[in-house]
Structure formats: C-alpha cells, structure tokens
Amino acid sequence: MYELLWRVIPGAWGVKVVLLIVLLVAVLAALFLWVFPVIAPLVPFNDQTVEETRAMSAGHVPAVVP
Amino acid sequence: MSGRITAGVVARVVVRTMGELSITLGVVTLLFVVWQLWWTDIEANREQEQLAQGLEEQWASGTGPAPVDAAAAPSAPASGAAAPGAVPVSDDGLLAAAGEAFAILRLPTLGADYQEPVLAGTATSTLQRGIGHYEGTTGPGQIGNFSIAGHRTTYGAPFSRIAELRERDPVIVQTAAGYFVYRVSAIEIVSPQEVAVIAPVPNQPGVAPTTAMMTMTTCHPRYSARQRYIVHSTFVSQVATADEVPTVLAQG
Numbered sequence: 001m002y003e004l005l006w007r008v009i010p011g012a013w014g015v016k017v018v019l020l021i022v023l024l025v026a027v028l029a030a031l032f033l034w035v036f037p038v039i040a041p042l043v044p045f046n047d048q049t050v051e052e053t054r055a056m057s058a059g060h061v062p063a064v065v066p
Numbered sequence: 067m068s069g070r071i072t073a074g075v076v077a078r079v080v081v082r083t084m085g086e087l088s089i090t091l092g093v094v095t096l097l098f099v100v101w102q103l104w105w106t107d108i109e110a111n112r113e114q115e116q117l118a119q120g121l122e123e124q125w126a127s128g129t130g131p132a133p134v135d136a137a138a139a140p141s142a143p144a145s146g147a148a149a150p151g152a153v154p155v156s157d158d159g160l161l162a163a164a165g166e167a168f169a170i171l172r173l174p175t176l177g178a179d180y181q182e183p184v185l186a187g188t189a190t191s192t193l194q195r196g197i198g199h200y201e202g203t204t205g206p207g208q209i210g211n212f213s214i215a216g217h218r219t220t221y222g223a224p225f226s227r228i229a230e231l232r233e234r235d236p237v238i239v240q241t242a243a244g245y246f247v248y249r250v251s252a253i254e255i256v257s258p259q260e261v262a263v264i265a266p267v268p269n270q271p272g273v274a275p276t277t278a279m280m281t282m283t284t285c286h287p288r289y290s291a292r293q294r295y296i297v298h299s300t301f302v303s304q305v306a307t308a309d310e311v312p313t314v315l316a317q318g
Contacts, residue, residue, distance in 0.1 A: 001086045036101045041190045049188045049215040050261050050294050
C-alpha cells in the first residue's frame with residue numbers, strides 16, 4: 001500500500017519526501033477539522049446531561065434530549 | 067523482482083497491505099484521542115472566552131439583542147400553571163435562541179477568574195461551546211430548578227473542577243438582569259437516567275416548587291459517562307452589581 005504510494009508519487013527522492021509531508025499534513029487537517037468532529041457525538045463518553053431513555057416509564061419529568 | 071506473479075508474491079502483498087492498514091487504523095485512533103483530549107479544549111476555550119466577553123460587552127453597552135430578563139419574566143410554575151412539575155418540552159423552554167449565550171456562570175471557589183458562558187439548550191453542539199441550560203427548566207432566580215449541564219472533560223471542560231465545590235460554596239449566575247447568588251446545598255452522584263435531579267423540586271418529580279433552586283450536571287467519573295455528578299444549589303439573593311455579592315454572601 002505505502003510502497004505503491006511511494007512509486008505513484010512523482011519526482012526525485014527529495015521531491016517525493018516533500019510531497020509526502022504535504023499529503024500527511026492535508027490528511028491530518030482533514031481528520032481534525034472534519035472527520036473527528038463528525039465521529040465525536042457517536043462515541044459514548046461525551047454525554048453530560050441527564051435524560052430519559054426508552055427504558056424509563058412515562059410519568060416522569062420530561063427530560064431534555066440532547 | 068522479475069515481475070512474475072506467483073502465489074507467494076500475492077500472499078505477501080495481501081499480508082503486508084493488511085498490516086499497513088492495521089497500523090494506519092491504530093495511528094488514526096490515537097490521533098482521535100489526541101484530538102478529543104487536547105484539540106477540543108483549545109478550540110472550546112477560545113470560543114467560551116469569546117462568548118463570555120461578548121456578553122459582558124453587550125451588557126456594558128446596553129445594546130444588542132436584549133438577553134432574557136429572567137427575573138422579570140413571569141415565574142411559570144408559581145401559580146396558575148396547568149400542572150406544576152410537568153413542564154412541557156418545547157421551544158418555549160429556551161431562555162434565548164438555541165445555542166445562544168445568555169448568562170455567565172461564576173464559581174468563586176474555583177478562582178475569581180472562573181467564568182463560563184451559559185447557552186440556551188443542551189444540544190451536543192451547544193455543550194461543545196459552553197454550559198447548556200436544560201430547556202423547560204426555569205430561569206435564574208425563579209421559583210423552580212434552573213438546571214444546566216456542562217462538560218467535565220474535553221471541549222473546554224467548564225466543570226472540570228466541579229468536585230472541589232463544597233456545601234454552602236457560592237454559585238453566581240450573571241445575566242443582563244444582574245447577579246443571581248446561590249449556595250451549594252447538596253451534591254450527589256446518580257445514573258444518567260436520573261432526570262428527577264432537574265425536576266422543579268429536585269428528586270421529587272411532580273411536586274410544585276416553592277423555592278428557587280439550581281442544578282449543575284456533568285459526567286462522572288472523569289473521562290467516563292457512566293454516571294452523573296450533580297450539584298444542587300439554593301437561591302440566596304439577586305443583586306445589581308458585582309460589588310454587592312460579597313455583602314449578600316456575608317449575610318446569608
């Protein structure tokens with residue numbers, strides 16, 4: 001996989017390294033700015049609120065569902 | 067290599083690719099942890115500082131969209147309300163436009179410079195920007211239970227040091243109407259489904275409130291969402307300026 005990447009990237013050895021670093025930074029930025037914020041609500045350790053779940057019977061104080 | 071494709075070559079390529087994918091996935095997972103524990107704090111701290119500053123400037127200049135005057139608003143559950151305790155979940159329960167900051171929370175126990183913006187609603191995106199007000203619960207100083215939620219870890223972690231609060235510690239909510247002074251009255255750790263903690267009378271759902279309470283909820287233990295850390299406070303007094311807060315605290 002990475003061997004193929006190395007072969008696909010054009011240029012001499014030095015150019016390849018520079019291009020790879022640019023690519024790496026771009027991937028990191030994409031992860032930090034778009035991918036992780038989308039994933040974060042899906043992981044289970046981010047809830048701070050109390051909320052009623054389906055398991056609870058009706059008749060309680062209506063809770064805020066975040 | 068001669069370019070001849072043998073079964074051995076194919077097997078090696080497959081195994082190597084799987085290995086590389088596994089390592090990549092591991093690195094990305096580690097990066098996610100770095101992002102969650104470090105980067106979200108940096109982003110949210112900047113945002114929360116701006117929100118609190120914006121509110122103060124707005125109040126100082128007296129311009130801009132007037133934040134909710136919680137004290138002047140009719141106290142909903144006090145009298146005439148259909149069913150005390152059964153506050154309907156609706157957009158009307160918001161104290162400002164959803165996600166908009168309307169108050170600043172101050173916890174002198176955690177330092178004189180502790181100030182965190184309180185936003186309307188408890189949507190996930192709102193809590194990532196500051197403390198959220200449970201819609202449907204009452205406003206600051208009103209009869210009932212002014213309830214707010216905030217992150218204890220990550221996203222600026224406004225409630226990271228909440229466990230340092232002790233009974234009778236002051237809790238101050240500043241709005242355009244002034245300073246609402248509370249004192250911590252009870253601390254408990256409950257399950258995430260325990261919605262009764264934000265009932266108008268905490269832990270007594272359905273009972274009509276007669277006092278002004280406030281409840282802060284956050285996760286517990288730290289870096290987990292298994293339980294909730296709950297701090298209840300009782301309203302002491304409302305004052306117009308920050309200078310009067312120590313006087314009120316000295317009396318009560």
